[in-house]
Amino acid sequence: MKKDRLLIVGSVAFDSVETPAGKTEMAMGGSASFASIGASYWCQPLVVGVVGEDFGEKQFDRFADHGVDTRGIEIASGKTFHWRGRYHDDFKGRDTLETALNVFESFDPEIPREYADANYVFLGNIDPTLQTKVLDQTSAKVVAMDTMNYWIDTAMDALKNVIERVDLLFINDEEALQLSGEASVLGAANSILAMGPRYVVIKRGEYGALLFGPDMRLFVPAVLLEKVVDPTGAGDAFAGGFMGSLASKGVLDRSSLSSALINGTVIASFAVEAFSVDGICDLGQSEIKARTEQLENMICH
Amino acid sequence: MKKDRLLIVGSVAFDSVETPAGKTEMAMGGSASFASIGASYWCQPLVVGVVGEDFGEKQFDRFADHGVDTRGIEIASGKTFHWRGRYHDDFKGRDTLETALNVFESFDPEIPREYADANYVFLGNIDPTLQTKVLDQTSAKVVAMDTMNYWIDTAMDALKNVIERVDLLFINDEEALQLSGEASVLGAANSILAMGPRYVVIKRGEYGALLFGPDMRLFVPAVLLEKVVDPTGAGDAFAGGFMGSLASKGVLDRSSLSSALINGTVIASFAVEAFSVDGICDLGQSEIKARTEQLENMICH
Numbered sequence: 001m002k003k004d005r006l007l008i009v010g011s012v013a014f015d016s017v018e019t020p021a022g023k024t025e026m027a028m029g030g031s032a033s034f035a036s037i038g039a040s041y042w043c044q045p046l047v048v049g050v051v052g053e054d055f056g057e058k059q060f061d062r063f064a065d066h067g068v069d070t071r072g073i074e075i076a077s078g079k080t081f082h083w084r085g086r087y088h089d090d091f092k093g094r095d096t097l098e099t100a101l102n103v104f105e106s107f108d109p110e111i112p113r114e115y116a117d118a119n120y121v122f123l124g125n126i127d128p129t130l131q132t133k134v135l136d137q138t139s140a141k142v143v144a145m146d147t148m149n150y151w152i153d154t155a156m157d158a159l160k161n162v163i164e165r166v167d168l169l170f171i172n173d174e175e176a177l178q179l180s181g182e183a184s185v186l187g188a189a190n191s192i193l194a195m196g197p198r199y200v201v202i203k204r205g206e207y208g209a210l211l212f213g214p215d216m217r218l219f220v221p222a223v224l225l226e227k228v229v230d231p232t233g234a235g236d237a238f239a240g241g242f243m244g245s246l247a248s249k250g251v252l253d254r255s256s257l258s259s260a261l262i263n264g265t266v267i268a269s270f271a272v273e274a275f276s277v278d279g280i281c282d283l284g285q286s287e288i289k290a291r292t293e294q295l296e297n298m299i300c301h
Numbered sequence: 302m303k304k305d306r307l308l309i310v311g312s313v314a315f316d317s318v319e320t321p322a323g324k325t326e327m328a329m330g331g332s333a334s335f336a337s338i339g340a341s342y343w344c345q346p347l348v349v350g351v352v353g354e355d356f357g358e359k360q361f362d363r364f365a366d367h368g369v370d371t372r373g374i375e376i377a378s379g380k381t382f383h384w385r386g387r388y389h390d391d392f393k394g395r396d397t398l399e400t401a402l403n404v405f406e407s408f409d410p411e412i413p414r415e416y417a418d419a420n421y422v423f424l425g426n427i428d429p430t431l432q433t434k435v436l437d438q439t440s441a442k443v444v445a446m447d448t449m450n451y452w453i454d455t456a457m458d459a460l461k462n463v464i465e466r467v468d469l470l471f472i473n474d475e476e477a478l479q480l481s482g483e484a485s486v487l488g489a490a491n492s493i494l495a496m497g498p499r500y501v502v503i504k505r506g507e508y509g510a511l512l513f514g515p516d517m518r519l520f521v522p523a524v525l526l527e528k529v530v531d532p533t534g535a536g537d538a539f540a541g542g543f544m545g546s547l548a549s550k551g552v553l554d555r556s557s558l559s560s561a562l563i564n565g566t567v568i569a570s571f572a573v574e575a576f577s578v579d580g581i582c583d584l585g586q587s588e589i590k591a592r593t594e595q596l597e598n599m600i601c602h
Binding site: 184185186187204206207208210217218219220221224225226227228258261262294296297298299300301 | 485486487488505507508509511518519520521522525526527528529559562563595597598599600601602
């Protein structure tokens, strides 16, 4: 079966992360990396991004191993985007210690001709002005986006312009309250839907995720884990798994969205069990299936 | 149909509460009040507790209106237990401003002969030594208990003795971590099950509730609400609805426990929408059914 194609635009980066479980230096990261590898278990991911000359064969091999099409990743002269952060003892918060945009600073996403027929698009968490540029270049059937508090703080107008045009917004609970000015998740969801998108998915970390849409509310709990190693990228892996799953179904209905929530949740649970993309690389179908069943069995019905 | 009987032992109190939504003075409260009225929609609650002479007809009428048997409530000379507290702006925490135990200080629960054949028992959050006294007087089929951080801090040995003897423990997530010394909810659940009970229900407030048992994990999300007025008693209403629902089924299996989680969650959602027991009084079956369907529709499957 020819896999459906999901275009992912976002950052490809090196992360240096310290958590209560350990640390890693200059490991492969970025929203497009987590989302594309996460999506690869359900669809054919196509990535648009930029890296520096220090992004090596080892990293490109990881994409290749998962069938990720990287023809849209530009190799610019300079260094790859680097983020350094440290999580608090309880994993509830983190501090950014260093953000070196490097080649990402002049990132100007261009969709290669070969990607033009992708029906599903995921706009990772980047400057909303760039997200809009991508939107202008695509006639995809379903476009989803992610964002973060930084853009709410600094680029609210541009952010609202792009939110208005997408089909689905991924956002975490705190940011949903901040974006909407509402006090409850339910109020925030309704307010965000009024901004334009048909669906909003509110991510709540270890508490699961909620989807709101026309006459539809869906909830999935997170997979219960004894040990978390590194939450970095879990939201991107979730969005990748969600969108990959959705692309593989070809329709947007209660059943496909419900599966997408479950698959996104499962892949995110693997993501947090290791540093970098290690947790979501080279997963067997049986591993994914076992965890999916574990999750489905947990749901009251 | 003759309703099944659920014996509830706990506090009957007056609460004075201030929340971001307003305040109330000397309103009916206590774990046995919330649990029994919550349970009354599914079973016949029998209450053992103690009140002072200031606990009036108006309060007893509220029990009577819900078919709660109060023959086990002793009226002692003195004043009723009074708790005064204030919730923080985000509802995430609260401060106790005053605790006047009054007649509750010498509470010594005795099960009336008329209650002896109750097959289901809920031990509200009271001194574990008193919970043990109740256990010694009953041969019920299913005994559940609640507890709180105060008893973990001050009476761990007595608490572990009673936990060992019950079928089911209700506990919130923070307290589960504290009781077990574990860092994850999953670790805490496994550790608590090793202490003796067949089941543990971990309450997570607005994030829902989890049940762990032999080869069984069940999760139910909370009902999404635009506005919370007062969380006081929500956990007791939850336990009451849960146990009432379970008593009405007569068996402990995946299906009855799943329904119990859903019914407990629904009744707790009504509890937080008003001060005191107001939110869970005089509910119509259609109101309960509508909210149950809303919750069930939200669950991915």
